Amino acid sequence: MPASPDALPALPQAVHDARRFSRYLGRMLDSQPWLGEALAASIGGPIDARRMEAFIAAREAVFGDPDSALRPALRQLRIWVLCHLIVRDLCCGAPLAEVTETMTALAEVAVRHAHDVLRAALVERYGQPLSPTGWEQELLVIGMGKLGGRELNVSSDIDLIFIYPEDGDTGGTKIISNYEFFERLGKQLIKALAEITEHGQVFRVDMRLRPNGDSGPLVCSFDMLENYFVTQGREWERYAWIKARVMLGERWTELGNIARPFVFRKYLDFGAINAMRELHAQIRREVARRDRANNVKLGPGGIREIEFIAQVFQLIRGGRDTALQIRPTLGVLAQLAERGILAAEAVAELTAAYVFLRRLEHRLQYLDDAQTHDLPAGEDDQALIAQAMGFADHGALLAALDAHRAAVSRHFDSVFGDPSDEDHSLDATWAGAEDVDSVVPELGELGYRRPREAAERLASIHASPRYRQLPNNIKSRFDALMPRILEAAAATPEPDDTLARCLDLMEAIGRRGAYLALLQQYPQALRRVADLMSASRWAAQYLTRHPILLDEMLDTRSLEATPDWQAFRAGLDAELEALEPDMERQMDVMREQHHAQIFRLLTQDIAGLLTVEKLADHLSELADIMLDLTLPRCWSRIKIRHREQPAFAVISYGKLGGKELGYASDLDIVFLYDDDAPEAAEVYTRLAQRTNTWLSSRTAAGLLFETDLRLRPNGESGMIAVSLEAFRKYQLESAWVWEHQALTRARFSAGDRRIGDAFERIRDEVLRLPRELDTLRAEVLAMRHKMRDAHAGKDPERFDLKHDRGGLIDVEFLIQYLVLGHSHAHPRLTGNLGNIALLRIAGELGLIPAELAAACADSYRELRRLQHRQRLNELPSRVPPGEAEAARAPVVALWQQVFGE
Numbered sequence: 001m002p003a004s005p006d007a008l009p010a011l012p013q014a015v016h017d018a019r020r021f022s023r024y025l026g027r028m029l030d031s032q033p034w035l036g037e038a039l040a041a042s043i044g045g046p047i048d049a050r051r052m053e054a055f056i057a058a059r060e061a062v063f064g065d066p067d068s069a070l071r072p073a074l075r076q077l078r079i080w081v082l083c084h085l086i087v088r089d090l091c092c093g094a095p096l097a098e099v100t101e102t103m104t105a106l107a108e109v110a111v112r113h114a115h116d117v118l119r120a121a122l123v124e125r126y127g128q129p130l131s132p133t134g135w136e137q138e139l140l141v142i143g144m145g146k147l148g149g150r151e152l153n154v155s156s157d158i159d160l161i162f163i164y165p166e167d168g169d170t171g172g173t174k175i176i177s178n179y180e181f182f183e184r185l186g187k188q189l190i191k192a193l194a195e196i197t198e199h200g201q202v203f204r205v206d207m208r209l210r211p212n213g214d215s216g217p218l219v220c221s222f223d224m225l226e227n228y229f230v231t232q233g234r235e236w237e238r239y240a241w242i243k244a245r246v247m248l249g250e251r252w253t254e255l256g257n258i259a260r261p262f263v264f265r266k267y268l269d270f271g272a273i274n275a276m277r278e279l280h281a282q283i284r285r286e287v288a289r290r291d292r293a294n295n296v297k298l299g300p301g302g303i304r305e306i307e308f309i310a311q312v313f314q315l316i317r318g319g320r321d322t323a324l325q326i327r328p329t330l331g332v333l334a335q336l337a338e339r340g341i342l343a344a345e346a347v348a349e350l351t352a353a354y355v356f357l358r359r360l361e362h363r364l365q366y367l368d369d370a371q372t373h374d375l376p377a378g379e380d381d382q383a384l385i386a387q388a389m390g391f392a393d394h395g396a397l398l399a400a401l402d403a404h405r406a407a408v409s410r411h412f413d414s415v416f417g418d419p420s421d422e423d424h425s426l427d428a429t430w431a432g433a434e435d436v437d438s439v440v441p442e443l444g445e446l447g448y449r450r451p452r453e454a455a456e457r458l459a460s461i462h463a464s465p466r467y468r469q470l471p472n473n474i475k476s477r478f479d480a481l482m483p484r485i486l487e488a489a490a491a492t493p494e495p496d497d498t499l500a501r502c503l504d505l506m507e508a509i510g511r512r513g514a515y516l517a518l519l520q521q522y523p524q525a526l527r528r529v530a531d532l533m534s535a536s537r538w539a540a541q542y543l544t545r546h547p548i549l550l551d552e553m554l555d556t557r558s559l560e561a562t563p564d565w566q567a568f569r570a571g572l573d574a575e576l577e578a579l580e581p582d583m584e585r586q587m588d589v590m591r592e593q594h595h596a597q598i599f600r601l602l603t604q605d606i607a608g609l610l611t612v613e614k615l616a617d618h619l620s621e622l623a624d625i626m627l628d629l630t631l632p633r634c635w636s637r638i639k640i641r642h643r644e645q646p647a648f649a650v651i652s653y654g655k656l657g658g659k660e661l662g663y664a665s666d667l668d669i670v671f672l673y674d675d676d677a678p679e680a681a682e683v684y685t686r687l688a689q690r691t692n693t694w695l696s697s698r699t700a701a702g703l704l705f706e707t708d709l710r711l712r713p714n715g716e717s718g719m720i721a722v723s724l725e726a727f728r729k730y731q732l733e734s735a736w737v738w739e740h741q742a743l744t745r746a747r748f749s750a751g752d753r754r755i756g757d758a759f760e761r762i763r764d765e766v767l768r769l770p771r772e773l774d775t776l777r778a779e780v781l782a783m784r785h786k787m788r789d790a791h792a793g794k795d796p797e798r799f800d801l802k803h804d805r806g807g808l809i810d811v812e813f814l815i816q817y818l819v820l821g822h823s824h825a826h827p828r829l830t831g832n833l834g835n836i837a838l839l840r841i842a843g844e845l846g847l848i849p850a851e852l853a854a855a856c857a858d859s860y861r862e863l864r865r866l867q868h869r870q871r872l873n874e875l876p877s878r879v880p881p882g883e884a885e886a887a888r889a890p891v892v893a894l895w896q897q898v899f900g901e
Contacts, residue, residue, distance in 0.1 A: 011036050014043060014091035021388040022086050024369040028079055038080050043087050046098050052077055052109045066117045070192055074110050075199035081106045085154055086366050089359075090388055096355050099362060103152040108247055110202050111141055111160075114192040115185070115248055122185055127172020129181045131165070139164055139182050139219070140249030141189075144209045148243035149327035153358070155365035155372075157204035158193075161244070162186040162219040165251050182219040204371070209240050222258060229262040235275035238263050242311050242318075243327045264319040265514075279308075296357050296364070297373035301405025303361065305412040306354045309333075312415065313341055317551075320592070322578065330354060341554075346411050353404035360401070363388040426483035433462040446490040454499055458482075461503065466510065477516040481506070481526070488527050492534035501533040501540035509547045518550050525553040535606040536872040538663065542602065546702055548592060549599045560604065563597065563618055569625045576629060586633060587694060590626060591701035597622055598663065606872070612864045613836075619661040623652075626695070626704060627669075627750035634690040638683060647675040648684055648721075649751035650691070651759055653711045658745040659834060660864075662871065666706040667695070670746075674724040674755050681721070688721040711742055724758055731766045737779040740766060741816040747832045763830070770824045780817045781899055784809070798878035799888070801867045806888035808867065810895055811835060811860045817898065818842045835860055848894060855890035862887040 015036070019026050028035055042051075056073045063069035085102055088094035119139070129137040144159035146152045164182045169175050193202045210216050211228040220228070241263045246252035297303045310332040318324040324335055330351055337347035363385050364372050376382050382394040391397040429442050436455045443451035461467055470478060485506065489499035509515040519526045529550070533540040543549055572593050579586045601618055604610050610618070627650050635646045654668035655661045671688040673680060696707045712718050713730035722730075731743070743763055748756025791803035802808045815838050823829045826845050829838065836857045843853030866884060867877050895901070 012040055012043060012087075014087050015039055018087040018090040021090055021363065021384055022366040024366065025083050025086050028083050032076075032079060034076075035079065035083060039083060039087060042080070042084050043092060046088070046094070047081055047084055047102055047105075049105045049109050052081065052106060053113075055080065056109070056113055067121065070114060070117050071195070071197055072199050074114065074192070074202045075197065077110070078106060078202050079200065082154060082369065089362060090366070096358050099154065100146075100151045100358070103154055103156070104147060104150045107143070107147055107152055107158050107203060110193060111158075111189070112248055114189050115139065115141065118188045118192065119185055122181060122188075123172075125172065126170040126174055126176050126181060128170060129164070129168065129178040130171050131168045135166070137164055137166055137168065137178055137182075138249045138251065139185055140251065140255055141247045142255075143243075143245045143247045144240060145243055147247075148245040149329065150245075151328060151358075153365065154362050155369050157206050157371065159206045159209050160190075161207070161210045163222065163225055163249075163255060164219060165222050165254065167221050167223075179217075179219065179221075183217070186218045209237075222254060225255075226258045229258065233262050236279050238315060239275075239279065239311055242314050245327060260325070264315070264325060266319050294375040295373045296361055296375070296401075299405070301353075301408040301412070302373075303354065303357045305408050306333075306350050306357075309342075309350065309412055309415050310336070317341070322575070342411075346414075349407040350411055353408045356400070356404050360385070360389060424480075424483040424487075426486050427479075429486065430458070430462070430479065430482040433458040435459075443486075446486065446495070448490065448495050448499070450496045454496060457500065457503055461507065466507075470511065474511060474513045474516060477513065477520050478506070478510060480520055481516060484523065484526055485530070488530035489533070491527075492530055494534055497537075498530055498534040501537065501544075502530060504540070505529070505533070505544045505547070508544050509550075512547065515547050515550055518554075522554055525550065528553040532603065532606065536602070537874040538872050539602050539606060541874065542595075542599065542663075546595045546599070548701075549595060552596060552599050552603075560607075560609070561600075563600070563622075565618075565621050565625060568593075568597065569629070572625070573629055576633065580636075583633070583637065584699070587697065587699050587704075588701035590629065591699060591704050594622065594626055594704055595702065602663065612861070612868050613834075615868075616655075616660045616662065619663070619665075620656055620659040623656055623661055623667060623705070624749045627652075627667075630691055630694050631687075631751050634687055634694055637690065638686055640679075640683070642677050642679055642683065643675075645752070646673070646684070646687060647680075647752050647755060648673045648687060649755035649759065650749045651746055651756075652749040653742050653746045654708075656749065657747050658832070659747075662868070664871070666708045668708045668711050669749070670709070670712045670727075671721040672724050672727055672755055672759060673721055674752075674758065681719070681723070684721040685719065692720070711739070724755060724762075727759075728762045728765075731762060732769075735766075737776065737820070738783050740820055741780070741783075741813070743767065744816050744819045745832065764827075767819060767823045767830045768827060771821055773821050776817065776821050777899060780813055780820075781901070784813050795878055797880075798876075799881045799884045801863050801870070801877045801879060801884060806884075806892040806895070808860070808863050810891050811839075811856060811863070814856075814891075814894060814898055815839060815842070818847055822847055848898065852890060852894050852897070856894045859887040859890045863891075 015025075015029075019029065055077050056069070059073035059076060060066055060069040063072065081102060085094070085099050089099050131137055140163045142148070142161040142163060144161060146156060147158045147160075152158070162182060164178060166178070168178045170178070170181055190205045190207070194205045195201060207218065208214055210218070211220055211225060211232070217224075241259055244259060244263075246255060249255075293299050295302060307329050310329050313336055314324050314332060321339070324332065326332060326335070333342070333347045333350055333354075336342040337344045342350075361373055364374070364376070366388070367376075367381060367384070376385060379394075382397075386392070386394045386397040389397055391400065426442075429439060433439055433455070436452070436459050439455040439458060440451045443454050448454050467475075467478070485502050486499070489495050489502050492498040519529070529543070532543065532553075572590070575589060575593075576586050579589065598619075601610065601615060601622075605615050631646070631648065631650070635641065635648075649672050651657075651670040651672055652668065653670065655665040656667050656669070671684070671691070673684040675684070677683075692707055692709065695705045696703070709720060710716055712720065713722055713727060713734070719726075731739070735743075743766055746759075746763060748759055787809065788803065788805070791800070800807060812835060815835050819829045819838065822842075822845070826841075826847075828841050828845070831837075833841070839848075839853045839857045839860070842848050843850035863884065866879055866887075870877050870879070
């Protein structure tokens with residue numbers, strides 16, 4: 001007869017209290033005489049892997065050898081660990097993380113120990129499994145599901161996959177293939193864990209997640225796995241492999257290189273939403289069929305829905321954002337909140353629900369050590385579970401449970417709900433688009449001002465072979481979007497132009513299911529796209545060229561946030577380092593990140609959140625960052641390097657030099673070095689060429705910058721990389737006046753700061769050279785007249801903001817003349833402070849009237865604003881004369897005062 005609880009040896013009160021909520025604990029205390037003492041010694045704190053291994057070693061000492069001790073030792077270990085967790089969780093306040101981590105550690109210790117004992121016996125019989133070149137082979141044991149995520153529950157089975165690197169044969173006297181060796185090892189390992197003996201079992205083992213499931217081989221090689229992923233891998237397997245973790249085996253890096261491209265796509269993968277939605281629908285149908293609505297794992301608002309929410313965003317974004325390639329569900333949710341992908345409030349609710357549901361799941365399983373997720377039907381067990389969860393009765397527990405499940409369902413539906421399931425009032429309009437005459441009045445009623453033009457464009461798309469040949473799944477998304485695009489464009493101030501630009505975008509992404517899925521899934525993104533298309537033709541074309549930026553439309557916080565360039569630089573630098581040595585991917589990532597930052601600035605600009613000056617500051621700083629991150633990547637690829645860090649710098653001129661960079665501005669740059677090594681000229685020429693190629697090459701991700709290197713000494717006939725001393729000599733002895741004018745807007749942008757400082761000293765020296773004012777005036781005027789002859793006055797009905805008299809170039813020439821003519825006496829003028837600040841300084845110094853200087857500064861701002869407005873809509877920099885007359889007048893007056901013409 002088992003002893004009654006009152007007759008047990010003195011145990012901590014926590015053990016007695018926990019026994020009331022776990023019949024399994026009671027049975028084990030009654031049948032395992034050693035358990036009470038073990039629990040008394042352990043419940044004061046967590047059990048880690050080291051203590052588990054010590055437990056096994058002690059049992060081996062009793063049984064005499066590892067083989068005899070293997071099964072009983074592992075099963076007794078599980079009894080101790082599970083009973084320990086029951087007491088710790090129910091009566092000692094152990095957090096959920098401790099419970100799941102301890103169960104995960106138990107699985108790892110059990111798998112590793114069983115593997116080592118069983119492998120040793122097989123090696124003794126057959127020898128080591130070897131590759132054809134003689135390298136010893138290993139079995140990689142992959143933990144999937146909650147085991148992979150270190151989230152194992154207390155009565156879980158374990159999902160495993162067995163992989164080995166290379167085919168070959170064993171090296172013993174009795175030879176078998178590596179496949180046979182590892183298959184035998186795998187079968188024995190499963191049996192050692194799952195076989196039910198008089199001591200119970202360690203873990204049920206589920207191998208169905210392996211390639212081809214139950215019908216596939218028990219073990220497979222790297223080559224076999226890679227081929228399976230490429231030819232047969234299904235969408236649900238990508239979801240499963242998110243949590244895959246190598247528990248045993250050293251060649252995990254190679255395995256990761258095989259699995260990662262299968263799981264995480266290179267680009268945004270919003271098509272994963274539809275795949276996950278279909279998988280979830282299958283689960284819900286199965287739950288309904290089995291009448292398991294009260295299943296806390298699979299039922300509505302259950303654990304699986306929280307996992308789906310986390311993992312779908314991993315599938316969508318993990319290829320681009322490696323920080324999302326993590327396994328724990330709560331960790332993923334935290335990352336989603338940090339990135340603004342999910343609202344912080346939503347993540348807080350999902351996290352609270354997850355912890356509640358997992359704690360409830362464990363209490364259901366503590367009752368009888370059964371792998372159950374169903375709420376009990378009996379009133380006695382209902383009362384026990386409620387009390388174990390800290391509630392007065394079952395009704396109170398259900399109320400809290402229902403609140404959590406309702407929150408989960410709400411968030412799940414917001415992520416996975418299909419907005420295009422509902423019919424749209426314009427479905428028939430798109431379906432009948434080829435009947436132009438019937439579509440025209442419908443578009444007119446929507447507010448289109450050129451309805452026939454719009455109808456003919458729709459008809460052309462609908463009748464095109466490109467549309468007709470779309471795969472059915474993509475065509476259905478396209479069809480669902482078109483009515484919504486008609487509606488969204490009609491709601492903008494210029495519906496006809498907006499629709500035309502939206503249709504350009506749709507034709508560009510028409511075969512890209514992921515982008516269509518994004519717009520289909522997120523109507524708010526579609527509305528923002530329409531607003532952007534309406535606001536700026538240049539923005540519309542930019543988005544059409546770089547549709548990967550559609551993702552940016554989902555999070556308004558990132559669009560409105562002030563750039564943190566220091567954090568951006570550090571993050572991109574770390575990402576580029578992690579991609580070494582994949583140069584192609586590094587170049588793509590730089591372009592993708594650059595485009596994303598440009599797009600965020602663009603949206604702020606269109607919204608009126610940035611002045612032209614502030615925008616130029618941001619664009620210039622972003623360009624400097626890209627230059628600075630490019631140099632070390634290019635230097636590391638110079639095969640023969642004579643030093644660790646290059647003595648090399650990038651000097652920027654023009655728009656970048658003056659920190660007036662625009663969206664599509666070229667980079668005017670010069671490469672300088674300061675190195676006495678005999679090979680320096682050759683090495684730095686190669687570095688300059690590589691840098692220029694890195695910046696200006698068009699890759700799959702697009703273009704980073706157009707570059708112009710003609711401002712280097714001797715122009716196109718000069719060396720692409722120039723020594724610091726040669727640069728100084730050229731500037732002092734050979735440079736033209738226009739080159740000194742250009743130098744007024746030059747600065748150090750990237751590379752060796754020491755060379756940058758030396759350049760600034762040379763620049764200061766050159767600008768402060770004494771110059772004869774009449775001669776300087778004549779040369780500046782000659783250059784200005786030459787430029788006017790080439791560019792100005794092309795359209796007498798319009799004023800050219802840049803080239804015409806009183807335009808932007810006149811302001812720039814005025815300032816350059818003042819800097820070159822008076823810096824010798826007034827060093828303040830040599831600062832690269834921007835044209836507006838230099839006008840103010842010239843006024844303060846009495847070189848020009850202060851009031852006129854201030855008016856001219858205001859004119860410069862206004863002219864730049866008008867030029868920027870024109871460029872945003874892809875219009876020439878020409879406006880009606882009256883629109884710029886007020887801004888032009890002070891410039892003409894100052895020009896007359898300084899140059900007398």
